[in-house]
Amino acid sequence: MLGTRGVRRLLRVGLLTLIATCIFLALRVWTAREPPSLWEQASLAPPTITHDWSPDGRAQSFRTPEAAHRAPKLTRASYCDAVNISNIVVITKTGAIEAKAKLPPQLSTCLSCVPDPLIFSDLDQTLGTYQIHDVLSRVGGEGTYRNEDFDLYYQQKDLASRGREADIPALASLPIASPDWRTIGKSAGWGLDKYKFLHMIDRAWEYQPDKDWYVFIETDTYLSLPNLAAFLATQDPTERWYFGNAVRMYERDIVFHFAHGGSGFILSGATVRDFAVTHKGLAVKHDWRFRVAWFGDYVLANTFDEVLKLQVTNLLPMLQSDNPANVPFAADTWCKPVITLHYIDAAHFQQLFDFEKARDFAGFMYKNLYPLVFPSGAPPTWMEMWDNGSDNDAYAIVPTSDSETKIVRDRHNSFTACKTACREVEECLQFSFHSAKAKRSECFMSKSIRLGKKFVDMEAEGAVVHSGWVGERVGQWVEGHAECPA
Numbered sequence: 001m002l003g004t005r006g007v008r009r010l011l012r013v014g015l016l017t018l019i020a021t022c023i024f025l026a027l028r029v030w031t032a033r034e035p036p037s038l039w040e041q042a043s044l045a046p047p048t049i050t051h052d053w054s055p056d057g058r059a060q061s062f063r064t065p066e067a068a069h070r071a072p073k074l075t076r077a078s079y080c081d082a083v084n085i086s087n088i089v090v091i092t093k094t095g096a097i098e099a100k101a102k103l104p105p106q107l108s109t110c111l112s113c114v115p116d117p118l119i120f121s122d123l124d125q126t127l128g129t130y131q132i133h134d135v136l137s138r139v140g141g142e143g144t145y146r147n148e149d150f151d152l153y154y155q156q157k158d159l160a161s162r163g164r165e166a167d168i169p170a171l172a173s174l175p176i177a178s179p180d181w182r183t184i185g186k187s188a189g190w191g192l193d194k195y196k197f198l199h200m201i202d203r204a205w206e207y208q209p210d211k212d213w214y215v216f217i218e219t220d221t222y223l224s225l226p227n228l229a230a231f232l233a234t235q236d237p238t239e240r241w242y243f244g245n246a247v248r249m250y251e252r253d254i255v256f257h258f259a260h261g262g263s264g265f266i267l268s269g270a271t272v273r274d275f276a277v278t279h280k281g282l283a284v285k286h287d288w289r290f291r292v293a294w295f296g297d298y299v300l301a302n303t304f305d306e307v308l309k310l311q312v313t314n315l316l317p318m319l320q321s322d323n324p325a326n327v328p329f330a331a332d333t334w335c336k337p338v339i340t341l342h343y344i345d346a347a348h349f350q351q352l353f354d355f356e357k358a359r360d361f362a363g364f365m366y367k368n369l370y371p372l373v374f375p376s377g378a379p380p381t382w383m384e385m386w387d388n389g390s391d392n393d394a395y396a397i398v399p400t401s402d403s404e405t406k407i408v409r410d411r412h413n414s415f416t417a418c419k420t421a422c423r424e425v426e427e428c429l430q431f432s433f434h435s436a437k438a439k440r441s442e443c444f445m446s447k448s449i450r451l452g453k454k455f456v457d458m459e460a461e462g463a464v465v466h467s468g469w470v471g472e473r474v475g476q477w478v479e480g481h482a483e484c485p486a
Helices: 004-031 065-069 078-082 099-107 148-161 165-173 188-193 196-207 225-232 269-278 296-308 346-358 366-373 406-412 415-424 471-480
Strands: 088-093 118-121 125-127 130-134 213-218 242-244 246-248 257-259 265-268 430-436 439-446 464-469
Touching: 088 196, 088 225, 099 118, 099 125, 099 130, 099 346, 118 196, 148 165, 148 188, 165 188, 196 213, 196 269, 196 296, 213 269, 242 257, 257 296, 265 269, 269 296, 406 415, 406 439, 415 430, 415 439, 415 464
Parallel strands: 088 118, 088 213, 118 130
Antiparallel strands: 125 130, 213 265, 242 265, 246 257, 430 439, 430 464
C-alpha cells in the first residue's frame, strides 16, 4: 500500500501530466489557426453594417450580414476561374491615411480574383501579402520644391521611420495646404492625391509591362471583373484607348472632358506604352502642372490631349460615379452592363460581391441592381428631407409653355402641387420639391427612377427637400422593361 508521501507524489505527477496535456492541446489549436486576416494585420475591427440601400433599412433577401465579418481570403478561389483577366492589370490608388482601413473590403471581394493587383499610395507599406507602393517617390523638384502639398507626405514618412505608422490615420484632419474657392473644406490627403495620376501610369508599366489593359480605380470603387472582361474582349488593346466616365471641364474655353477618377478609367496597353516608353519621363516633366490644378484626373486628361493627342472615350453608364442608391434606372441605363460603382462602403462591397457570386459571375446590368435598391419591388410613396435626384438634367422633365396645364404650371407652389403635377405628366416617375427661406420653391419631375439620399442642409438657410414617387407607374415601367434586347 502507498503511504502518504506516495499518494502526494502520484497526485503531483497527475497534476503535472494534466497541465502538460492542456498546454499541448492549446498549442495545437493555436498553431492550427488560420493566419491573421487583413483586418487583424491592419489592427482594425471588421466592418459593421451601417445602412441598407433601402431608406427604411429593411433587410434584403440576398443579404448575409455575417459575410461582412469574414476574413478576407488571400488564396484564389475556384469561382475565379469563371473570369479570365490574365492580361488585365488592376491598379488601386489610395493614401497612407486610409489604406489599411479601406483596402481590406475591396481586396477581399471584387479584387480577390485579381492575382497581383498594384496598389499605389503615398507611402511604402505592407498589408498582409500585399505591397503598397509609394508612387510619389520620383516626383521631380518642380513638383516638390517649396510645395506645401508635400508637407503631409514628409510627415507620414517621418512617422513611419519612427515606428509610428499607427498614428498616420490621425493626419486625416489636416486641412489642404493651399485652399482656394474650389477646394475649401478639402483635406491635406486630398491635396496630395492629385500628384499620383501620371506617376502611377509609369509604375504600372514598370511593374507589369506589356499587358493588354490597365484599369485604374480607387479604394471605394467596386469593379465587376466579369463585366470588365466581357467589354474589353470586344476592344483592341493594340490601339490607343483612354476609356472613362467623361466629365466636362467647364474652366476651359473649349469643350473638354476628363475621365472621373472615382468611376475608374481604362488604358489600353498601347496607350500606356506610348506614355511610359515612347514619351519616357513625361510624368516628371508635368509634375509642375499639379501645383496649379486642383484635381489630378483633369491633368492626366490634359496631358494625354496635349502630348499623346488622345481624348477620353465616354463609357458612362458602364463606368459609374455613384453607388446603387444614387444611380438612375432609366431607358438608357436599364440594359447596360455595370463595370464600376463608386462610393461603396465595406458592407456593400460584400453585398455586391455576394450578389455577383450568386449569379455565377455571369455579369449583370442595371436592371439586376434594381431589386437590391428596391427589395419590395417599388420605391416608397414619399420621404421627407430626402433628395431622389429628380433635378438631374439628364432625366428632368421640363414642360414647355405650350404643353403646360394649370396644374403643371402651379407645381412650384407646394409639395402637394408638385406631386399632383407629376401625376398629370404621363412620363413622370418621380419628383422632388425644394424650398428655402430666401429662395423660390422649385418642383422637379423626372423620367428616371432613383432612390437618392438623405438631404442635409449644408448652408443652414432653412432649405428642405422632399421627394416622392408614383409607385404604380414605376411598377408598370419596370414590368414593361422586363426583357432586354439580345
